Structure formats: C-alpha cells, structure tokens
Amino acid sequence: MESIDFDVLNTALTWHEQGHRVLLGTVTHTWGSAPRPVGSMMAIRGDGHVRGSVSGGCVEDDLIRRIQDGELDRTLPFGLTYGLTADEAHRFGLPCGGTLEIMMEPVSAQSRIGELLTAVRQGLRVTRTLDLDTGAATIATDSEARQTVLQGRKLIAPYGPRFRLIIIGAAQMSRYVAQFALALDYQVIVCDPREEYLQEWDIPGVELSGEMPDDLLMRLQLDANSAVVTLTHDPKLDDMALIEALKSPAFYIGAIGSRTNNIKRRERLALFDISSAEIDKLHGPVGLFLGARTPPEIAIAILAEMTAIRNGVTISQTHAARTDPLPEASGNGASGGSCAVGEFSK
Known part of the structure; x- marks a missing residue:
C-alpha cells in the first residue's frame, strides 16, 4: 500500500471516530486522460476538510461545496461521474475530454477500515470488498485481486504492504x-x-x-x-x-x-x-x-x-547506467459554478 493511501484511510477512520461525517471517494473508472489513476482515494469531512486526491483539484473543490451544502448526505455508497462532455471536462481540469467515475462511501463502523489498516501494518496483502447495496465491507487475506474494480454491486480493492x-x-x-x-x-x-x-x-x-x-x-x-x-x-x-x-x-x-x-x-x-x-x-x-x-x-x-x-x-x-563520474559516491548509473455532471449506478 502506498503511504498516501494509508494516510487517507487512517485519516478517514480518525475523523469518523471523532464523530465527523466522512465520505471516502475512490476512482473506479477513467476514460481518456485523467489526472489520477483507478484506485486513487480521498477522504472528505462534512466541514470540507480533505485528505488525498482524485483529480487535479476541481473535482475536489466541487465535492467540498456539495458536502458542505448537504447534497452528499447519504447513508449508502453512491457513484459520481465527472467530465462527460469536453466543456465539462475543461471546467474540471480533466485533460483531453477525460472522464472519471468516483464511488463515494459514507464511512461507518461497517466500513471496517480499522481492521484493514491493522492487517496492512502486519505486512499482509488484503482485499476489501464493499457491498454497494448495504454499505458493509468484508476483509479477505487470500484474494488474488490486484487492482481496484467494480464487479456488479461490489467494489473490490486490494491493499498491501508499503514498498x-x-x-x-x-x-x-x-x-x-x-x-x-x-x-x-x-x-x-x-x-x-x-x-x-x-x-x-x-x-x-x-x-x-x-x-x-x-x-x-x-x-x-x-x-x-x-x-x-x-x-x-x-x-x-x-x-x-x-x-x-x-x-x-x-x-x-x-x-x-x-x-x-x-x-x-x-x-x-x-x-x-x-x-x-x-x-x-x-x-x-x-x-x-x-x-x-x-x-x-x-x-x-x-x-x-x-x-x-x-x-x-x-x-x-x-x-542503463554507463559511467562512474564521482570518485566518492557514484558508480551509479547515471552519467553519471457546479462541476458535478451526474451520478451513476452500477
């Protein structure tokens, strides 16, 4: 697991335990050019505080506005789509007409984020499966999943030790x-x-x-x-x-x-x-x-x-490396308005 992902999940859990409303956003699909890959995550608090990133900034700005306005007050996971048209993609800062889908998950005890983080700290490779109909997550240590994917009404995301x-x-x-x-x-x-x-x-x-x-x-x-x-x-x-x-x-x-x-x-x-x-x-x-x-x-x-x-x-x-330019420390290699355009349901 990248430390930035660990930080996002740990922050989401901390905010939830402090009594804040928290949404965990995960990029689930992209088309064209997109600033962040599938699996990228962000945590957003009810007062607009953000940790992590799903875009270059405009999508985050829109999500902050919408959560502060109460538009995202949900109890179950829901999807958002950004950049469906070239004009909208431009307003979002998505290059070349890029489009991305984000799954927004209201963090709760049944998200089991604490259990996930504990497993990763122990050096385990784990998979978290989120049921979009119930909002409940399961944690497995014997899955072969290697990338974040939506399968029917489930969001499956693998996590593992940091490099x-x-x-x-x-x-x-x-x-x-x-x-x-x-x-x-x-x-x-x-x-x-x-x-x-x-x-x-x-x-x-x-x-x-x-x-x-x-x-x-x-x-x-x-x-x-x-x-x-x-x-x-x-x-x-x-x-x-x-x-x-x-x-x-x-x-x-x-x-x-x-x-x-x-x-x-x-x-x-x-x-x-x-x-x-x-x-x-x-x-x-x-x-x-x-x-x-x-x-x-x-x-x-x-x-x-x-x-x-x-x-x-x-x-x-x-x-490949070719020279050794430094006598002491080389030999290396180097020679030397509203932005939201829609919601989706999988």
Missing part, C-alpha cells in the same frame, strides 16, 4: 537516495555497521540499523515489495548484502560502482551459492543514464530506474 528500500551505507549519497525515496512513499531503512557514519545521520523518517548487512536482510525477509541498494564502495559490506538480496524476491537490487568494479563484483558473487540468473538481477552500475555528475543527480537516476522497474517498464541498454 520499502534498504540502503546499505550511510554516507553522502545515501542521504539523497533516502530523501527522494521518502518523497516517493518508500519505507526507508539505512544500514551501516560503521558507528561514525550512523552518528552523523539526521534525515527524519528513516529507520537506522547498525547490524551487518546480511544479518539485517535475513531478519527483514525481503519480499517483492522490497528494494536494496548498496552504496558503501566497500566489498566487505556491499557484497554481504548482495549475496542475501540476490537470493530473495526483491524487485530491485542495485550496486554503486564503475563498470569495471561491477564486473569484478559479479565475478566475486559467482564464487558463492548464487546462480547466474540471480546475479543477472543485479543493476550495476546502478541507475539510469542521465548524464548525472553530482550525488543528488545520481540519486535521481537510481530512483528513476527503481520507479521504471516497479512500474513494469522495460529499460533498454541505451538508458
């Missing part, structure tokens, strides 16, 4: 990678057994570990929502992490260093109980080729490659 990034090394480069990863909603863990490096760390929101890298990764039990990037330039630390990471289902594993250093690294890894297919999962030099020269630029290249892999984008060799 996490484990950074090996707490030097300068790691600071930028961590900051950008936090902005992209990753849970970030920085591991460095060198105490003098950890003592200088001052980026809030990051979990720090002084464990040996391989011990940490074994304890964390890497999954398909995990990424590992090694940034120490010290084979004694980087290789220890890679030996464990490459045997895991982590979706991204990257190592800083020049092409020459990465060839030597692969040769060392081959001496261990790691298959050639597992070694081939290593992104090294790490990051996309962006012509980067500074640590912040290289960090952008690393997160860009991670984002592409996470989104299922195939990266050509043309855009």
Whole structure:
C-alpha cells in the first residue's frame, strides 16, 4: 500500500471516530486522460476538510461545496461521474475530454477500515470488498485481486504492504537516495555497521540499523515489495548484502560502482551459492543514464530506474547506467459554478 493511501484511510477512520461525517471517494473508472489513476482515494469531512486526491483539484473543490451544502448526505455508497462532455471536462481540469467515475462511501463502523489498516501494518496483502447495496465491507487475506474494480454491486480493492528500500551505507549519497525515496512513499531503512557514519545521520523518517548487512536482510525477509541498494564502495559490506538480496524476491537490487568494479563484483558473487540468473538481477552500475555528475543527480537516476522497474517498464541498454563520474559516491548509473455532471449506478 502506498503511504498516501494509508494516510487517507487512517485519516478517514480518525475523523469518523471523532464523530465527523466522512465520505471516502475512490476512482473506479477513467476514460481518456485523467489526472489520477483507478484506485486513487480521498477522504472528505462534512466541514470540507480533505485528505488525498482524485483529480487535479476541481473535482475536489466541487465535492467540498456539495458536502458542505448537504447534497452528499447519504447513508449508502453512491457513484459520481465527472467530465462527460469536453466543456465539462475543461471546467474540471480533466485533460483531453477525460472522464472519471468516483464511488463515494459514507464511512461507518461497517466500513471496517480499522481492521484493514491493522492487517496492512502486519505486512499482509488484503482485499476489501464493499457491498454497494448495504454499505458493509468484508476483509479477505487470500484474494488474488490486484487492482481496484467494480464487479456488479461490489467494489473490490486490494491493499498491501508499503514498498520499502534498504540502503546499505550511510554516507553522502545515501542521504539523497533516502530523501527522494521518502518523497516517493518508500519505507526507508539505512544500514551501516560503521558507528561514525550512523552518528552523523539526521534525515527524519528513516529507520537506522547498525547490524551487518546480511544479518539485517535475513531478519527483514525481503519480499517483492522490497528494494536494496548498496552504496558503501566497500566489498566487505556491499557484497554481504548482495549475496542475501540476490537470493530473495526483491524487485530491485542495485550496486554503486564503475563498470569495471561491477564486473569484478559479479565475478566475486559467482564464487558463492548464487546462480547466474540471480546475479543477472543485479543493476550495476546502478541507475539510469542521465548524464548525472553530482550525488543528488545520481540519486535521481537510481530512483528513476527503481520507479521504471516497479512500474513494469522495460529499460533498454541505451538508458542503463554507463559511467562512474564521482570518485566518492557514484558508480551509479547515471552519467553519471457546479462541476458535478451526474451520478451513476452500477
């Protein structure tokens, strides 16, 4: 689950428990260009406070006006459609005549949001099914659902653990990678057994570990929502992490260093109980080729490659990392009126 989704659900639950009227909006369908994808959520309070987003702003403004005017005072879920015509889409800020459908759910005890959040905190992948006729939700942990969808009179939405990034090394480069990863909603863990490096760390929101890298990764039990990037330039630390990471289902594993250093690294890894297919999962030099020269630029290249892999984008060799411009912290990859137009019923 993205942390923004967790934040929306947690805020909706908090507002409800405080006695406020709350609607939870979920994008269920889009046509043409739309600013937010299916599954995007927002919570809106009876007095107009909003958390999250379903559009670029105009739809939210309309919903605020309508909930404050009492137009959305319902007890059961209902659908709204925005941008049915090009003129209306323009007024909503929906590009190219885009249209979107939003399911609005009055939050109640039977929404079972608290149960959902507890399951996600426990690292479970869960599916929440909302019955549109009763407003009651059910939570399942054995569903194969992978995307939000309307099926008849039910809204089915999957949720899972947040993506996490484990950074090996707490030097300068790691600071930028961590900051950008936090902005992209990753849970970030920085591991460095060198105490003098950890003592200088001052980026809030990051979990720090002084464990040996391989011990940490074994304890964390890497999954398909995990990424590992090694940034120490010290084979004694980087290789220890890679030996464990490459045997895991982590979706991204990257190592800083020049092409020459990465060839030597692969040769060392081959001496261990790691298959050639597992070694081939290593992104090294790490990051996309962006012509980067500074640590912040290289960090952008690393997160860009991670984002592409996470989104299922195939990266050509043309855009893969090619140079090692910085002696201390590179080797990465980067070279271096009313807007509402209607309601719908499914």
